Amino acid sequence: MRSMLREYFPAALAAFEDLDAPELLNTATDPASAAQLSLEDISAELRRARRRGVEAEAAAIQAALRTPQLTQPASITAAYTVGVRAQIALxxxxxxxxxxxRLRSAAASPASAWS
Structure with missing residues (x-):
């Protein structure tokens, strides 16, 4: 996914350094829609991902997504977007x-749940 983002949406790599909240990236998988995300939208997704320091992180993500960048033609962006969405779904x-x-394993063996 990183290589695909690097080709058509490098701002996403800067905004989502660890890519551990794929739902947020799935909300805006192309540069145009990502630049339109509000702080409220970003904050809501970060809270769903149980992140801390949501306000500061949301502001940093929004700034990164709104940074000017070179773009690919619309057809290439659309193709990469489909690929990234498929990887996010996976x-x-x-x-x-x-x-x-993990939940089933913990329920079957409570002693091993903490190992």
Whole structure:
């Protein structure tokens, strides 16, 4: 995903250094829509991801997303956007399955839940 973002949306790499809140990136997978995100939208997604220091982080993300950058033609941006959304969907599904598996494992063996 990083290589795709580097090609068409480098501001996303600066804004989402660790890419651990894919829902926020999924909200705006192209430079034009990302630049329009409000602080409230960004803050809400960060809170859903259980982040701390939401206000400061939201302001930093918004500033990074609004930085002027070179753009690709619309057709290339659209193609990369589809690819990034597919990868986000895959990551979200894997994260959900991993969380579910951990919960089932912890319920089956409470002593190993803390290991």
């Amino acid at each position: 990551l979200t599904t894997l994260n959900t399955q991993t969380s579910t598996r």
